[in-house]
Amino acid sequence: MLSRLIAVIVCGIFVSVILVGCSSTSNPSGAQNDGPDVAITYPPDNSVIGSTVDVVADATDSRSVAVVEFYVDGALALSDSTSPYAYAWDAVCTLLGSAHQIHATAYDDVGNSTTSDTITVHSRWRTIIEDGDEARDCNVKSIAVRSTETLLEFRVEMYGGWVDPHAYPLDCGLFLDTDCDTLTGMSEASGFGYAPNDIGADYLALVGLEGDVIAAWNDSTAWGVVADYEYVNITGNSDYFEAGVALEDLSWPSAIDIVVANISDFWDWAPDTGHVRYEVTGDYIEGATLRIGTSAPAPTPNDGRPTPLMSGKTE
Ligand SMILES: [Ca+2]
Ligand SMILES: [Ca+2]
Ligand SMILES: [Ca+2]
Known part of the structure; x- marks a missing residue:
């Protein structure tokens, strides 16, 4: 009886050691099924962007972040596996005044993922x-x-x-x-x-x-x-x-x-x-080639281009 009890205790300790061991090696600080925390930090939601904009995401994970994917209008635009997570979006060909949705999806090193909130940006106007x-x-x-x-x-x-x-x-x-x-x-x-x-x-x-x-x-x-x-x-x-x-x-x-x-x-x-x-929120952000100073004359969109320009143009 005594030896059987000892065997149970030893077995229990052994199982505990295994569980603790498992926990300490693969899930150091919490549930291992959680995807990363991820959010678009730039540009601001509902801002007006210029011809290019650096889209930036913040992603953290209790394990490690493997990759952050950037999506523009639902299409994968870039996968970034190195922090800081950013995507230099060349938006020059987007229609003036058009609205676009951006989100990021982050994965940890075992494939758990989280998708950020979606932001909307407007192309130059x-x-x-x-x-x-x-x-x-x-x-x-x-x-x-x-x-x-x-x-x-x-x-x-x-x-x-x-x-x-x-x-x-x-x-x-x-x-x-x-x-x-x-x-x-x-x-x-x-x-x-x-x-x-x-x-x-x-x-x-x-x-x-x-x-x-x-x-x-x-x-x-x-x-x-x-x-x-x-x-x-x-x-x-x-x-x-x-x-x-x-x-x-x-x-x-x-x-x-x-x-x-x-x-x-x-x-x-x-x-x-x-x-x-x-x-009136000052929604037109920096980094825009079309940004107009308070005293400088505006660029003339027709420069070097055939006239008249037609509606729906992208400049
Ligand atoms: Ca995780
Ligand atoms: Ca009034
Ligand atoms: Ca009318």
Whole structure:
């Protein structure tokens, strides 16, 4: 009996040693079935990227991280087995204003995996309005925006091109409700004749025949010019223009309700009903070849290229 008991105890100790041994050699600090912790740390979610961007992921594991895979729009773009985990994405061929999803999947050394949250990035511009209700000349097609720490920038695309808007009876106005309050700024009640979607616009950013200026609504009476653009990038017979407004000239809004109107022989508002709210977050990140300084002139996208450029171009 005693020898049998000793045998059981010895066996128990032996099994324990094996279990401890197993545990200490293959699972040093926890469950061995866990995949790594993984997250995209750059670029920020919902940012506007330039032509290239370094996508960076952080991955850790109780064992070791074997590889981190980067996916763009569901397709494997790069496998990186060395920390820091990064993928230099050349996004130059992506469509301007298009949105893309990025995620990373990390594997540990025994094949356990975890997939990160997915982030969305926008290619050089964030498209906020796609109108396209009437494909006639000079109608609004789309509006894209972005912001830096100091600038609100927008890109307006038209059907049919700009036939030198400074000579042609054509204006494009962006009505900006910078306090997101319909009770302040221009409204139908002001009797001014036009009040796009009645959003209570506090500023009007105008490009065209009547000048390239920023105007503020003067207490229910009229628009008064308050500032010039930081830049206006416009090419005759192209189908778009780009412009930048100092956020300071708009009294540093945190969000803006936007309606754009093509004001000419024929009108077009976009969107035709409602408005779009843009959170001013400085979403345009560094590392972009198209980043525009506060004082430097914008690059001319048409340089060295045939004109007119067509909508849907990638530059
Ligand atoms: Ca693991
Ligand atoms: Ca307002
Ligand atoms: Ca429209």
